[in-house]
Amino acid sequence: MPSYDPNNIFAKILRGELPCHKVYEDDKVLAFLDIMPRAPGHTLVLPKAAARNLLDVEADDLAAVATAAQKIAKASMAVFNAEGVTLQQFNEGAGGQVVFHLHIHVIPRKAGVPMKPPATEKEKPEVLSDQALRLSAVLKA
């Protein structure tokens, strides 16, 4: 497996070099909205530590990411009136991974509404800002 590339786009977001629509942060985890959501509220949950994917992440960072993903899944049920939540996580190109810093997708779902295909449409920044505000408010409560 290739080594971790510190210039991947999520590493730049973690260092504050690129913006994001943040929904949650703690000492080990950052979560922000996917700019090309497969459904409203689609969130990415990342360890702050450098990890390419599930295959090289330290166990305590993985545990922190999983715990945060659960919190975000529960909050997104309320904020987006969801009836379910899909979690996805891809490893290496062959496994569907495009950005090589570990992330879990948390995707609120409604019955009978299919997810959009990956990376089809960029959401408007003002829509993402509003969603991030509402989700982070519930997560802070």
Ligand code: AMP
């Ligand atoms: P994957 O590596 O296959 O899990 O997919 C990477 C995901 O990152 C896709 O869902 C993209 O829409 C999303 N993405 C790419 N660039 C950004 C960005 N700058 N901010 C938020 N999401 C992004």
